Amino acid sequence: MRDRQDRPGVAARRPLLELVLPVLRDAIINRTLPPGERLSEGDICARLGISRTPLREALRILEIEGLVTMAAGVGAMVTPISPPDLHDRFELLAGLEAIAAARVAGRRDPATIRQILAIQRDMESASRQGSQEDYYRANDRFHQTIVEAAGNEVVLNAHRTAMWHVYRIRHATNAATPLKPDAARHHEHIIAAVIAGDVDGAFVAMRRHLEDVSDLILGRLAAGWFDAIDRDAPPP
Amino acid sequence: MRDRQDRPGVAARRPLLELVLPVLRDAIINRTLPPGERLSEGDICARLGISRTPLREALRILEIEGLVTMAAGVGAMVTPISPPDLHDRFELLAGLEAIAAARVAGRRDPATIRQILAIQRDMESASRQGSQEDYYRANDRFHQTIVEAAGNEVVLNAHRTAMWHVYRIRHATNAATPLKPDAARHHEHIIAAVIAGDVDGAFVAMRRHLEDVSDLILGRLAAGWFDAIDRDAPPP
């Protein structure tokens, strides 16, 4: 056997599933396909120009990820926003990031620590300047960096999936959220534990931090009940 | 093309996917379909009496679960045993059960605590009598009970999936594993923290316990490298 799929010029034949899945997923996350939206297979096939076979595989995967809900014989819909479900997903997230933090603390890799410290400085800088956008971006990087640095592919995948659900309600969380000094203090604890190689300390600190974040976001979601009536007729 | 579901008495209108998926999954877990086995769609369809459409959906799901590996244009195979991958899954498991333990500790539900204490007594009893079988069964119940008592559907699902991978190498772990008194002591720490409502304590104790279990099982797997050569030709 010679060149398998690395033939020059000709792009390796990619299954339509891999092309369609990100498109649908992104549409659900950015609410182009809003929560509760009914997903007619025929419609989407026509829209995307594919047949039902690869589409159904994509829907099955999205169902496992929790972004789509399928009822046998009835069809698929974008999973509605559910605060209890989100609470569970935040709890999972806490476990995942805590494990990652523990692993990072166990390693004490200098490059990783430098990276985290730099992000921390960015957050402080953004906080001083009151730049919400930069602050949230750096915050995201903080968590993402730790999970990636843990080097656990399985945890990373689970984390990515959980985050999709967070992204879907982000519009209700970032908008007008005051910069909480708590987050910065929590991050300091986590960083201190990581630098000290305190595995349990990092593990616990990360869980507590995520618990706080969860309470904050879910509280905000409940206060605004943004999504609960998304598909209902708005009052005059 | 054969008799579909027109026979009375058989489950009336369930999607074939839901029927086929557990069959394949069980076969993979109990090694009827051994690691590395190539999964020809035609063969399995003929064997199960279904067409390729529902089978492919099942294979996609199994791929997400990590039990099947699919290469585009090549086909599917039972995911080979990989100690590094198992290590990652154990780490995930530690995060999941730690979160569950923390939640259970936060609740301090009397019924749950009674249940856990009863299981603990069973384990001690089995240990004294040297009944390995009973010991492992009670140990399983200990962990399962905590995860279920946490009441987090998302964590429970992730835990179930992770455990499938553990079950698949169980033959290499339970066989001739001496009863470790460490496990009992660890369990005591976890239980004490749960009863005391010590959320962080339960969280940390469970992670440490799982880390130990992981080391034990992976060490045993490495020592025997049971699966690494499963599909290779034995030397003459």
Next chain:
DNA sequence: CTCCACAATATCGTATACGAAATAAAGGGC
């Protein structure tokens, strides 16, 4: 004897077709 090229075969990816069930709609009974 080994290795490479080429043909034959098997298998995959996708599209399409058809029967069955659920939802929507229309009509009649109360």
Next chain:
DNA sequence: GCCCTTTATTTCGTATACGATATTGTGGAG
């Protein structure tokens, strides 16, 4: 006028067909 029943239409679940690609087997050259 309202509700229940019955019919019609849409949509799903599964099977099958077809083109494309990887794998395997065979023959010949070095």
